[in-house]
Amino acid sequence: MPFHYPNGNLYHNDAKAQPKKQMPRSRTRFDNRGMSLEEEINESNQFYRARDLAVVYKKPIPLQIVKVDYPKRSAAVIKEAYFRQPSTTDYNGVYRGYYLDFEAKETKNIASFPLKNFHDHQIEHMRRCLRQAGICFVIMRFVSLDRLFIYPASPLIVYWDQQASGGRKSIPLSQIETGGFEVHYALKPRIPYLGAVDQLIASLTIQKGDHHGQ
Numbered sequence: 001m002p003f004h005y006p007n008g009n010l011y012h013n014d015a016k017a018q019p020k021k022q023m024p025r026s027r028t029r030f031d032n033r034g035m036s037l038e039e040e041i042n043e044s045n046q047f048y049r050a051r052d053l054a055v056v057y058k059k060p061i062p063l064q065i066v067k068v069d070y071p072k073r074s075a076a077v078i079k080e081a082y083f084r085q086p087s088t089t090d091y092n093g094v095y096r097g098y099y100l101d102f103e104a105k106e107t108k109n110i111a112s113f114p115l116k117n118f119h120d121h122q123i124e125h126m127r128r129c130l131r132q133a134g135i136c137f138v139i140m141r142f143v144s145l146d147r148l149f150i151y152p153a154s155p156l157i158v159y160w161d162q163q164a165s166g167g168r169k170s171i172p173l174s175q176i177e178t179g180g181f182e183v184h185y186a187l188k189p190r191i192p193y194l195g196a197v198d199q200l201i202a203s204l205t206i207q208k209g210d211h212h213g214q
Contacts, residue, residue, distance in 0.1 A: 035190070037104050037106050037139070037141050038058070038090070038104060040190045040191050041058075041090075041091065041104055041139065041191055041193075042058060043189065043190055044189035044190050044191045044192070044193065045057065045058075045091070045093075047188060047189035047190075048189065048194065053095075053194060054093060054094065054095040054096075054100070054194060055093045055094050055095075056091055056092070056093030056094075056095070056100060057091065057092070057093055058090055058091055059088065059089070059090060059091065059092060088121065088122060088125040089101055089102060089103040089122055089125055089126065089136075090102065090103050090104050091103075091104070095135075095194065095197060096201075098134075098135045098201060099129070099132070099133075099134040099135065100134070100135050100136075100197065101125075101126070101129045101134050101135070101136045102136065102137045102138060102139060102150075103118070103122060103126075103137075103138045103139070104138070104139045104141075105117045105118070105138055105139070105140055105141070106140070106141035106142070106143050107140075107141075107142060107143065108143050108144050109142070109144070109170070110142065110144050110145055110173070111172065111173050112168075112170035112171060112172050112173055113140055113142075113151075113170055113171045113173070113176060114169065114170045115159060115160060115163060115168075115169055115170055115171065116169065118156075118160065123156075123157060123160050126153040126156070126157060127153075127157060129153070130153055130154065130157075135197065135200060135201060135204075136152070136153035137150050137151060137152050137153055137197075137200060138150070138151045138153070138156060139183070139191070139193060140176065140180070142173070147182065148182065148183040148184070148185070148191065148193075149176050149177075149180040149181065149182050149183065149196075150180055150181045150183060150193060150196040150197065150200060151171075151176055151179065151180040152179065152180070152200055152203075155171075155175070155179045156171070159171050181196035181199045181200060182196070183195070183196050
C-alpha cells in the first residue's frame with residue numbers, strides 16, 4: 001500500500017526494501033531473536049507500564065486515507081493513504097516526573113552512525129522538546145555489532161547543524177561511546193533503557209549545576 005508525505009512525494013521505507021542478512025545469534029539477546037528494534041522497545045515499554053515504572057508509548061502515525069477497497073463486507077483494505085503531517089519522533093511518555101521523547105534508529109555500519117537516518121522535522125522537534133526541558137534522545141542500534149546506545153539529542157543536533165558548514169555526515173562510534181550511554185540486552189525487559197535514562201538525567205543535572213556555579 002503506497003503512503004505519501006504531505007507534499008505528495010511517495011514514502012519509501014529503505015529498511016524494509018533491503019533484504020535482511022542473517023546475523024549470528026548473540027547469547028546476550030536471550031529469547032528476543034528475530035524481533036525488530038521497534039518490537040523490542042514496545043515490549044520493554046509494556047514491561048515498564050505493567051510495573052508502574054514509566055508510561056511510554058509509540059506515537060501513532062497520522063494518516064489520511066484516500067482509497068479503500070472492500071473485498072468482503074466484513075473487511076476493508078486500505079489501498080492508498082497520505083501522511084497528514086511529517087512524523088516527529090517515535091516515542092514519548094513520562095518517567096519520574098520527566099517528559100521523555102525519543103527516536104529509535106539502527107545502522108549496519110560498524111564505525112559511525114549516518115545522519116541521513118534523521119529528517120529535518122525530527123531534529124526540529126527535538127530542539128523544541130529540549131527548550132521545554134524534556135529528556136530527548138535516540139536509541140541507536142549498531143546491528144552488525146549488536147550494540148545499543150542512548151545518545152542525547154543535544155550532541156546529535158550539534159552534528160546535524162555542522163553538516164551545513166562542511167561537517168561530518170555521520171557520528172563516529174567513538175563519540176557515541178563517549179557521549180552516549182550503552183544499553184545491554186536483558187531478559188525482562190529486553191531493552192532496559194531506563195537505567196541509561198537515569199544516567200542521562202544525572203549528567204544533565206550535573207551540567208545545570210556547573211552552569212549555575214559559574
